[in-house]
Amino acid sequence: xxxxxxxxTDDAIQTVAAALTKSxxxxxxxxxxxxxxxxxxxxxxxxxxxxxxKRTKRSLHEIYGAYLPGSAAQYGxxxxxxxxxxxxxxxxxxxxxxxxxxxxxxSRERLPYLTEFYAQALAGVTPETVxxxxxxxxxxxxxxxxxxxxxxxxxxxxxxxxxxxLDEALDLLxxxxxxxxxxxxxxxxxxxxxxxxxxxxxCMERQQSGAGWALLEKVRSPTLIVTFPTKSLxxxxxxxxxxxxxxxxxxxxxxxxxxxxxEIPNELVYVIRR
Ligand SMILES: C[S@@+](CC[C@H](N)C(=O)[O-])C[C@H]1O[C@@H](n2cnc3c(N)ncnc32)[C@H](O)[C@@H]1O
Numbered sequence: 001x002x003x004x005x006x007x008x009t010d011d012a013i014q015t016v017a018a019a020l021t022k023s024x025x026x027x028x029x030x031x032x033x034x035x036x037x038x039x040x041x042x043x044x045x046x047x048x049x050x051x052x053x054k055r056t057k058r059s060l061h062e063i064y065g066a067y068l069p070g071s072a073a074q075y076g077x078x079x080x081x082x083x084x085x086x087x088x089x090x091x092x093x094x095x096x097x098x099x100x101x102x103x104x105x106x107s108r109e110r111l112p113y114l115t116e117f118y119a120q121a122l123a124g125v126t127p128e129t130v131x132x133x134x135x136x137x138x139x140x141x142x143x144x145x146x147x148x149x150x151x152x153x154x155x156x157x158x159x160x161x162x163x164x165x166l167d168e169a170l171d172l173l174x175x176x177x178x179x180x181x182x183x184x185x186x187x188x189x190x191x192x193x194x195x196x197x198x199x200x201x202x203c204m205e206r207q208q209s210g211a212g213w214a215l216l217e218k219v220r221s222p223t224l225i226v227t228f229p230t231k232s233l234x235x236x237x238x239x240x241x242x243x244x245x246x247x248x249x250x251x252x253x254x255x256x257x258x259x260x261x262x263e264i265p266n267e268l269v270y271v272i273r274r
Contacts, residue, residue: 008042008052016042016052024072026060028161030181034060037207063203064158066233067105067136075165078103082172093173097140100169104137105233106199113264114144120262121225121271122194127151131192131221134158134184134200139166142175154190156182185211191220198227199267202244213251216272224272231266244268 016038020026026034034056041055042048078100085092101107110117122145130147131154132139139155147153153175155166163179170177182189184200185208197215204212216226228244231237245261245268252259252272259272 006043006047008039008047012042012047012049012052013038015049016056019053020056020060023057025065026057028159029060029064030158030160030183033158033183033185036183036185059207063207069103073103073162073165075161079165079168079172082169086172094143097143101137101140106229107137107141109231109266110138110141110264113267114141117264117267117269118145121269122146125194125223127193127223129154129192130194130196131188131190132156132196132198133182133188133215133219134197134203135166136198137162137166138196138198139177139179140169142170142173150176153177154192155179156189158183184215188215188219193221194223194225195219195221196225198225199229201226201228213247216251217255222273224274226270226272228268229266230263230268241268 013035017031017034020029020034020038037059038052038056041059042052045051045055078096081096081099082093085096098111101111118141126148128148128150129152130145133156135155135157139153142153153170155163155170155177156179157163158181160181163181167177167179170179184204188195188197197219201212201215204215216224226248228240228248230241230244232240241263248270252270257272257274259270261271262269
C-alpha cells in the first residue's frame, strides 16, 4: 500500500468477506486469504464495498476458481466412486483417481504424463515425508509417485472442502497424511524431505510480487520440485517456457543450488537439490 492509498476500515473488509462467505463458489476458501484479497480489492476500489466484492471475486477466480469446474466439484460423488472402486480392484481405483484428478485443470493437464513425470521428478529419492504445497488435487496422484510405504504426505491449499475431501480420499487409500488450509503468502510452513511446488509460483506472484520466488528460498527441503505452466489455461502458448526458464535460471544463478530441468507437455520442471 502506498502513502496515497488509504487502508480500508475493518468494517469494510468484514463486509466484503461476509459477502464472499455467502457466495456458493467461494464460501469454503480460507478466511485469511479472503481477508487479504478483500483488503487489496478495497484499496484499489477506493473503499467502495460493492466494487470491492466484485474485485475480490475476480481475484479468487484467477488464483483458485479458474482451475475448478464451473459448477462446484462433486467431492461426495468422487468419494463414493473411490470407495466402490476399492472393492473392485486396482484398475477401478486408477480410473476413479484419474476421474477425480480431472476436476482440477492442473492435475487434468498432467494426467497423460503422470508416470513419466513422477519417475523423473522423484528418481533416486526415498522420502519419509513429502509436502505438496498449493496441492489442488495432485495428492490423488500419490500412487504414481512410487513413494516408500509409510511415507507421510502433507497436503495444503486454501479450500476447506477440498482439503476435507483429500483427507478422506487419502484415508481410503491408506496413505499416512496430514491435510491443512495454508496461505502460502505466510511461507511454506512445515519442512519435509521432498517438497512439491507445482505450477504455483506465477499464481503467488499475482497475489504479492516476490511471494512466489521467495518460496523457493524458504522451502526447507533437500529436494524441491518446482514446475511452471508452459500453456495458459485457455491453451494458448504465450512464450511462457521462455519467460519462466529465463526467470528461474537467473534466480538460481545467484544461489548455490544444483538442479536438473526437464519438460512434459504443458509443464517445465526443475528438480532442485541442496
Ligand atoms: C495452478 S494450481 C496448481 C495446483 C497443483 N499444485 C497442481 O499443479 O496440480 C494453483 C493452486 O494454488 C492454490 N493457491 C492459490 N493461492 C494460494 C495461496 N495463497 N496459498 C496456497 N495455495 C494457493 C490454488 O487453490 C490452486 O490449487
